[in-house]
Amino acid sequence: MSPSSKSILLGQIGAAHGIKGEVRIATHTEVPENIAGYGPLATNRPGVTITITKVRRQKNVVIASLEGVSDRTAAERLNGVELYVDRDRLPEPDDEDDFYHADLIGLEARLDSGTVIGTVAAIHNHGAGDIIEVRDDQSGDSFLYPFTKAVVPEVKLSDGYLVIVVPLDAPEGEEEPD
Numbered sequence: 481m482s483p484s485s486k487s488i489l490l491g492q493i494g495a496a497h498g499i500k501g502e503v504r505i506a507t508h509t510e511v512p513e514n515i516a517g518y519g520p521l522a523t524n525r526p527g528v529t530i531t532i533t534k535v536r537r538q539k540n541v542v543i544a545s546l547e548g549v550s551d552r553t554a555a556e557r558l559n560g561v562e563l564y565v566d567r568d569r570l571p572e573p574d575d576e577d578d579f580y581h582a583d584l585i586g587l588e589a590r591l592d593s594g595t596v597i598g599t600v601a602a603i604h605n606h607g608a609g610d611i612i613e614v615r616d617d618q619s620g621d622s623f624l625y626p627f628t629k630a631v632v633p634e635v636k637l638s639d640g641y642l643v644i645v646v647p648l649d650a651p652e653g654e655e656e657p658d
């Protein structure tokens with residue numbers, strides 16, 4: 481089992497914890513302990529599937545026991561492994577303004593005038609918020625936009641597109657109009 485294009489990153493295995501094969505996992509689930517409830521998880525390592533058998537929370541990570549991992553050496557070999565679940569195994573978001581990144585990839589990106597500017601190629605987050613990458617299908621160029629309500633005011637998943645309002649930078653020393 482390996483991650484597909486519609487897989488969702490649920491977490492990443494970190495350092496080994498103790499000598500009995502437990503690992504630290506940084507989770508991306510709303511409730512960190514819930515990562516154990518998704519059954520076997522695909523990974524970014526070919527041929528490796530992870531099943532979490534026991535989990536407990538510790539500060540900003542969870543400590544997990546994994547099926548087939550019973551010593552520190554085996555746990556250390558899993559450091560850095562990413563854990564994925566297929567999108568169709570996740571519940572639909574409760575809020576209409578919440579989206580799984582996998583649902584956005586491939587959507588057509590349009591300006592508020594209706595002009596198509598490309599396709600959503602990726603969603604990035606380097607710690608300061610989500611950034612949407614739009615690839616111009618004709619030139620191959622990519623453009624990055626903050627994924628905020630002001631810049632992306634409409635997401636129409638069922639219609640296959642989202643709307644981008646391109647932010648304009650004011651010249652230095654001038655304020656943008658209201």
